[in-house]
Amino acid sequence: MIRPERILVFELNWLGDILFSFPFLRAIRKAFPEAYIACVVVPRYADLLVNNPWVNDVHALSDSNRITSLGEKVAFIRMIRKEKYDTCFLLKPSRVKTIMAELAGIPERIGFKGKTANLTQEVEMPGGKLHRADVLLSLAGAVGVTRADGNYEYFLTEEDREHASILVREAGGGTRRTVAVNPGGNWEAKRWPPDRFAELAGKILGRFSDVEVMVTGGEKDIGLAEYIVSKVGSDRCFAVAGRTGLNTLAAVFEKCFLVISADSGPLHLASATGAATIGLFGPTTHKMTGPRGKGRNIIISKYVDCEIPCYVEKCDKDYFCMRSIEVEEVFSAAEKVLADESR
Numbered sequence: 001m002i003r004p005e006r007i008l009v010f011e012l013n014w015l016g017d018i019l020f021s022f023p024f025l026r027a028i029r030k031a032f033p034e035a036y037i038a039c040v041v042v043p044r045y046a047d048l049l050v051n052n053p054w055v056n057d058v059h060a061l062s063d064s065n066r067i068t069s070l071g072e073k074v075a076f077i078r079m080i081r082k083e084k085y086d087t088c089f090l091l092k093p094s095r096v097k098t099i100m101a102e103l104a105g106i107p108e109r110i111g112f113k114g115k116t117a118n119l120t121q122e123v124e125m126p127g128g129k130l131h132r133a134d135v136l137l138s139l140a141g142a143v144g145v146t147r148a149d150g151n152y153e154y155f156l157t158e159e160d161r162e163h164a165s166i167l168v169r170e171a172g173g174g175t176r177r178t179v180a181v182n183p184g185g186n187w188e189a190k191r192w193p194p195d196r197f198a199e200l201a202g203k204i205l206g207r208f209s210d211v212e213v214m215v216t217g218g219e220k221d222i223g224l225a226e227y228i229v230s231k232v233g234s235d236r237c238f239a240v241a242g243r244t245g246l247n248t249l250a251a252v253f254e255k256c257f258l259v260i261s262a263d264s265g266p267l268h269l270a271s272a273t274g275a276a277t278i279g280l281f282g283p284t285t286h287k288m289t290g291p292r293g294k295g296r297n298i299i300i301s302k303y304v305d306c307e308i309p310c311y312v313e314k315c316d317k318d319y320f321c322m323r324s325i326e327v328e329e330v331f332s333a334a335e336k337v338l339a340d341e342s343r
Helices: 015-020 022-031 043-048 067-083 095-103 132-143 158-171 194-207 219-232 246-255 265-273 327-341
Strands: 006-010 036-041 057-060 087-090 108-112 121-123 177-182 211-215 237-239 258-262 277-281 297-301
Touching: 006 022, 006 067, 006 095, 015 022, 015 043, 015 132, 015 265, 022 036, 022 132, 036 043, 043 057, 043 246, 057 067, 067 095, 087 095, 095 108, 108 132, 121 132, 158 246, 177 194, 177 246, 177 265, 177 327, 194 211, 194 219, 194 327, 211 219, 219 237, 246 265, 258 265, 258 327, 265 277, 277 327, 297 327
Parallel strands: 006 036, 006 087, 036 057, 087 108, 108 121, 177 211, 177 258, 211 237, 258 277, 277 297
Antiparallel strands: none
16 A cells, blocks of 8 residues: 655645645545645636645645646756656646646656546546545545545635725725625526626615625626626625635635525635535536535525436526526525624
């Protein structure tokens, strides 16, 4: 059985997927407490790992396959070779990264069957609709880790929390219980209509005088957030979209009484901080990509006569699965959480 001392983990490329890898990282750290563990991740998500106590170092490597990225890859291989790792895990099949690991002199290269070139251990990807966190944990079996917790958690500094407090105050909030709504998402089919978020926010503010609604999102969601705020038309509704880095956003979510979002990276980030969440699921299934944080997680889904998960870019049913989720049922779930929290 391998007993690695220096471990390199090639991470996944999306926010939620990286959070799903946290149980794997924790399991490896518990199994090999003295090992040196480093992660390789795309630059846009490197901050997700900088405070993680199970990781000793984080290396940024772009996911570009252009010829112009060749120099970056060569420099990376040279750096990794100097660091003398004995084991690497590839959390996603990648022929390029496996070859890079071999060229860097890493003798044990462990990954899922698929693009199998140059792996030393091929792990069969579990069948069925397992949660992705549990799928990733199966890789740890290659080094003898057979039992592990599939829930994730997130780590923040006091500086992150202070930045979050300042940001919320400057945006016009921070004096009431905060409900965050996150209307964005990388995949159009997973989004809930913005008018419904606006109607939901209005109903929450009308029911609870001690609540404020904060609209979150990335830079590309600034216009969407501003539309929702203007539609609500209340001084208790404000936006922070485009103004938060990953750790500041996580600290903002940690302060919230409730976060409402479709299946997205921010939903999982909120859950990982321990915030109560309401996740809206349509073309994806919570069995595979549902929130697994330590807080209260409520799922609302309306699966229709389709293959789920569904990965079509253009839906000939007009995204009926998401449009079937009514404002009233989301409000009812939110009302219950806020009423319980106020007791």
